[in-house]
Amino acid sequence: MAKRGIILMNLGSPDSTEVKDVRKYLMEFLMDERVIDYPYIFRLLLVGGIIAPFRAPKSAEAYKSVWTQEGSPLIVLTKQLQQALQPNVEEPVEIAMRYGHPTMEEAYEKLAARVPDLEEVIAIPLYPHYAMSSYETAVEHAKSVHKKKKYSFSLSFIKPFYNEPHYISALTESIKPYLQQEYDQVLFSYHGLPQRHMTKADPTGKHCMKVQNCCEVSSPAHATCYRHQCWTTTQMLVNELNIPSSKVGFSFQSRLGSEEWLKPYTALRLKELPGEGVKKLVILCPAFVSDCLETLEEIAMAGKETFLHAGGESFMVIPCLNVHPLWVQSLVTWVQDFAAGKRDMVLT
Numbered sequence: 520m521a522k523r524g525i526i527l528m529n530l531g532s533p534d535s536t537e538v539k540d541v542r543k544y545l546m547e548f549l550m551d552e553r554v555i556d557y558p559y560i561f562r563l564l565l566v567g568g569i570i571a572p573f574r575a576p577k578s579a580e581a582y583k584s585v586w587t588q589e590g591s592p593l594i595v596l597t598k599q600l601q602q603a604l605q606p607n608v609e610e611p612v613e614i615a616m617r618y619g620h621p622t623m624e625e626a627y628e629k630l631a632a633r634v635p636d637l638e639e640v641i642a643i644p645l646y647p648h649y650a651m652s653s654y655e656t657a658v659e660h661a662k663s664v665h666k667k668k669k670y671s672f673s674l675s676f677i678k679p680f681y682n683e684p685h686y687i688s689a690l691t692e693s694i695k696p697y698l699q700q701e702y703d704q705v706l707f708s709y710h711g712l713p714q715r716h717m718t719k720a721d722p723t724g725k726h727c728m729k730v731q732n733c734c735e736v737s738s739p740a741h742a743t744c745y746r747h748q749c750w751t752t753t754q755m756l757v758n759e760l761n762i763p764s765s766k767v768g769f770s771f772q773s774r775l776g777s778e779e780w781l782k783p784y785t786a787l788r789l790k791e792l793p794g795e796g797v798k799k800l801v802i803l804c805p806a807f808v809s810d811c812l813e814t815l816e817e818i819a820m821a822g823k824e825t826f827l828h829a830g831g832e833s834f835m836v837i838p839c840l841n842v843h844p845l846w847v848q849s850l851v852t853w854v855q856d857f858a859a860g861k862r863d864m865v866l867t
């Protein structure tokens with residue numbers, strides 16, 4: 520049997536809620552050329568001179584409102600996922616964050632210490648949907664650290680799993696209990712992206728945001744089309760859960776800056792929905808597998824306030840998959856398939 524290890528990769532959080540740590544985190548995150556993709560000098564002036572200094576105190580307050588005794592929810596929940604997965608697989612499991620700690624290098628070193636003569640690492644980016652600013656940067660960073668450190672073990676990545684049957688079925692089961700009560704709409708809110716990133720990621724150069732209903736028209740562009748992948752996850756869940764199409768909402772959250780991002784914007788929809796007769800809302804955020812600042816503060820706190828203030832009556836937030844047993848089982852299946860030589864889920 521190959522000497523193998525697993526790394527669960529997530530986005531990462533500041534080291535603490537102190538403004539200086541949040542500023543450092545924002546600098547590392549937003550100076551990533553796949554997140555703010557402007558030329559280096561312009562990016563440095565914008566991020567270092569405006570965004571990080573002005574945003575850090577506000578973000579620090581937001582982080583304080585969700586921080587736990589053990590730390591950032593995103594990291595705590597990723598560790599819990601590691602602990603839930605570990606007894607179910609033979610391979611040692613470590614976690615790594617794209618920004619902050621634990622770093623990719625730390626995770627490789629821990630695996631190498633746990634597995635003498637490590638031969639193979641399976642990295643699982645915990646992003647269901649492909650985006651240059653999430654999945655791609657995580658993969659490219661993992662590859663570049665691997666190359667820089669000249670590790671001898673091979674490196675494979677699990678593909679974006681937005682339509683993978685085990686993931687869809689885990690999500691379906693996690694959502695079901697929340698649809699027992701009466702609701703007017705289920706809003707699927709995904710992390711947003713600048714619209715420009717969609718056209719940039721389109722290898723055909725003529726499909727995304729150019730063809731009418733681009734995400735619903737078959738195209739090779741969909742392998743890297745974030746909006747298509749979000750739309751597909753939604754359609755699959757709606758079918759599995761038999762949600763009437765009149766009760767389905769689809770929107771994008773967490774916009775940053777003045778550029779146009781994917782629309783409709785969640786924050787705006789939450790203001791408008793009560794006026795359209797949607798008083799009882801169920802909301803979920805399938806772009807995240809672990810609850811984090813964007814689900815716990817932006818949606819469950821700020822979003823709820825917006826909706827109720829606009830005349831909404833009930834606001835039910837469905838938690839992310841976190842450590843749902845069926846989600847843990849999905850990861851087990853992917854790892855076992857990999858070990859058995861089935862490589863459908865592996866990026867080539």
Ligand SMILES: C=CC1=C(C)c2cc3[nH]c(cc4nc(cc5[nH]c(cc1n2)c(C)c5CCC(=O)O)C(CCC(=O)O)=C4C)c(C)c3C=C
Pocket residue numbers: 530531532533545553554555574578591593646650652653710711712713773775806807810811812813
């Ligand atoms: C779901 C995947 C994510 C994509 C795609 C993504 C794109 C993206 N994000 C920003 C800016 C920020 N995002 C922030 C937080 C944050 N983002 C994701 C995931 C994706 N981002 C997660 C899981 C989190 C939460 C982290 C946590 O610690 O809980 C933040 C920091 C917080 C804040 O100040 O709002 C920023 C900034 C951009 C610009 C972008 C695409 C271009």
Ligand SMILES: [Fe+2]
Pocket residue numbers: 710773
């Ligand atoms: Fe983000």
Ligand SMILES: [Fe+2]
Pocket residue numbers: 726727728733734735744746747
């Ligand atoms: Fe598209």
